[in-house]
Amino acid sequence: KHASKIRLDDVKDTQTRDKDKSDRATSEQVLDQRTRMILYQMINRGVVSEVHGAISTGKEANVYGAVAFADDFSKVYRAVKVYKTAILSFKDRERYITGEHRFKAGADKGNNRKMVKLWAEKEFRNLRRIHSAGIACPEPLQLKLHVLVMGFLGDRRGWAYPRLRDANIPADEAEQTWSALYIQLLGIMRRLYQVCKLVHADLSEYNILYHNKQLYIIDVSQSVEHDHPRSLEFLRMDIKNTGDFFRKQGVDTLADRIVFDFIIT
Ligand code: ATP
Numbered sequence: 001k002h003a004s005k006i007r008l009d010d011v012k013d014t015q016t017r018d019k020d021k022s023d024r025a026t027s028e029q030v031l032d033q034r035t036r037m038i039l040y041q042m043i044n045r046g047v048v049s050e051v052h053g054a055i056s057t058g059k060e061a062n063v064y065g066a067v068a069f070a071d072d073f074s075k076v077y078r079a080v081k082v083y084k085t086a087i088l089s090f091k092d093r094e095r096y097i098t099g100e101h102r103f104k105a106g107a108d109k110g111n112n113r114k115m116v117k118l119w120a121e122k123e124f125r126n127l128r129r130i131h132s133a134g135i136a137c138p139e140p141l142q143l144k145l146h147v148l149v150m151g152f153l154g155d156r157r158g159w160a161y162p163r164l165r166d167a168n169i170p171a172d173e174a175e176q177t178w179s180a181l182y183i184q185l186l187g188i189m190r191r192l193y194q195v196c197k198l199v200h201a202d203l204s205e206y207n208i209l210y211h212n213k214q215l216y217i218i219d220v221s222q223s224v225e226h227d228h229p230r231s232l233e234f235l236r237m238d239i240k241n242t243g244d245f246f247r248k249q250g251v252d253t254l255a256d257r258i259v260f261d262f263i264i265t
């Protein structure tokens with residue numbers, strides 16, 4: 001029923017800003033046999049119809065743009081996050097995993113592939129919770145092993161929204177917009193904590209996308225439940241990082257301590 005075109009071999013670079021980087025990722029065979037099989041399966045099921053070039057190539061995951069067809073055959077964009085199984089940086093993740101009760105069953109720190117699967121699962125579950133709470137974030141759509149398909153945050157021509165750090169806000173409305181965005185983020189953090197019972201734990205201008213005065217929260221694989229033994233430490237870090245960023249934009253921010261109390265009570 002659906003057109004089944006896959007362009008994994010001639011990955012077209014439709015939107016990445018850093019072309020060299022994504023070319024390198026392609027030639028490095030990031031899409032191994034196992035990953036390609038998962039993508040073929042997803043194509044057969046119509047979850048996606050085409051997988052395009054990398055939107056982002058990172059240390060732990062690559063994010064690809066993809067196209068699917070809606071029931072009326074109109075095109076919709078999707079994002080496919082592929083976690084890397086051969087990661088050298090598992091130590092960085094250790095502190096998020098230890099003390100996370102959702103990780104207890106199945107966590108086998110000697111088995112990379114299993115750990116990456118758990119990691120992807122965690123992002124998927126966190127996204128579900130965040131999305132159901134009405135916080136703007138990608139809609140989680142499908143998960144298979146280390147491959148996660150989610151809604152695409154971008155415009156109808158397939159351009160992904162910029163990260164908050166790259167947001168292009170006109171100078172004449174900058175002051176007003178930045179303080180409104182700061183207030184918006186405080187509300188999001190509080191809702192994340194109070195409704196989702198989560199602390200993002202890597203919140204910064206790099207993991208927030210921006211479009212049309214709206215903030216979108218992404219990258220929640222390391223987010224922890226608020227009963228995690230270090231969740232308040234992570235929350236303080238999130239408050240500091242985002243506060244520092246908004247202070248740099250000239251926003252008259254609240255003291256981190258005040259924000260902390262606002263979020264947890
Ligand atoms: P790494 O840390 O290895 O770089 P990451 O875990 O940080 O990868 P993400 O932050 O989730 O990965 O995504 C990387 C980038 O991909 C984001 O900064 C954003 O530009 C883009 N991106 C991620 N998800 C989406 C989405 N649903 N829609 C559009 N763009 C996205």
Ligand code: MN
Pocket residue numbers: 206207219
């Ligand atoms: Mn990120």
